[in-house]
Amino acid sequence: MGLIDIDALRATPLKTDPYDYLVVPGFVSGEALTQVIADFPDIQSTGSIPPSELDIHGRFDALLEEMKGPAFQKAIEEKFGLDLSGRPTMFTVRGHCARNNGKIHTDTESKIITVLLYLNEEWEAGGGRLRVLRSGTDLNDAAEEVSPNGGTLLVFRRSDNSWHGHEPFEGQRRAIQMNWVRDEAVVEHEQRRHRFTAFLKKLNPFGGTRAAAREAM
Template structure:
């Protein structure tokens, strides 16, 4: 880890830079220890208190300490530059947005590709060790078979998964219900996408705070990462 503005960095940019890009069945990469050791411990300790399912914008949470620093580093120019180099994309002028997940509903994990407005999806898992059979994201070769996977990514603490969104960027996971912490970051087409998505997530997160694991959560079928 190196220092950024006199502060020890929480992310391992060199590990990301050294990780080869995979192209089967689409462009993605996995960095198992992007955040590790004491850095991981401090980020998990500062993970915001989330008691509902669904994706929540940072603006709706109490963000502080190492967790806040982590978001700032992921949103920084060096991280963006490496992602541009890896995936051969120019993200200049493309806005980024974050959502945070703390819990998974039983119906999450349906196979999907992400919306066309997204360019790059970044997932960082913050769960310490993962022992459950479900909740492990699968890189899929089709939109119909959860078992036709090129790779299964366990959401262990500090594991980074990045992929380029396309019409074949299928992914999903076996059912899991319970605590499953993750940061999702996306570079998207334009600011209108950010505004729309943040409004949508704020609305649903408000409903789920009122009824964290009630009927609405049980009906949720959107794909969780």
């Protein structure tokens, strides 16, 4: 049995207000979630880190492989009415959130689909809950607030109005971001940028950067 619940994804309706997105609670659940969290890489800094810079092993590695697989891609294509063949994927992993993260943004134009998979257990904090927003100026004008707990999956189509962000939170907040992007040049550029940011974070693990402040995984 796989780690991800493709049937639950297929059964989840696509929402279109204020843009195309869907939320699947328990996309990873039960014993699978426990195992993946146990094998989550040891991250001691804030910011988004490419898997190549981390010790990826065990069930966490298996999870990434399933997300790269044809069944997941096909389900996303069906939901969003897209053909993603020939479109490369890009992953980053996050273990901690800084106080200045979560600023409202839409994601870069080079991204086609953004996938966020949260790998925390129960989430008690008020901050750090991603909001699907109707504008780029008001964090309270939200269509939905997504708690980053329990293997919850959030997927949205990047557009000029795909605004999202969250209230400030500082502390452990585990997430995987996966994107289908325009071409391999995007992957190379973004992974190089994230590697450089990860290097800076090793020097100052919980220091903020302007780019990191816009991240709202």
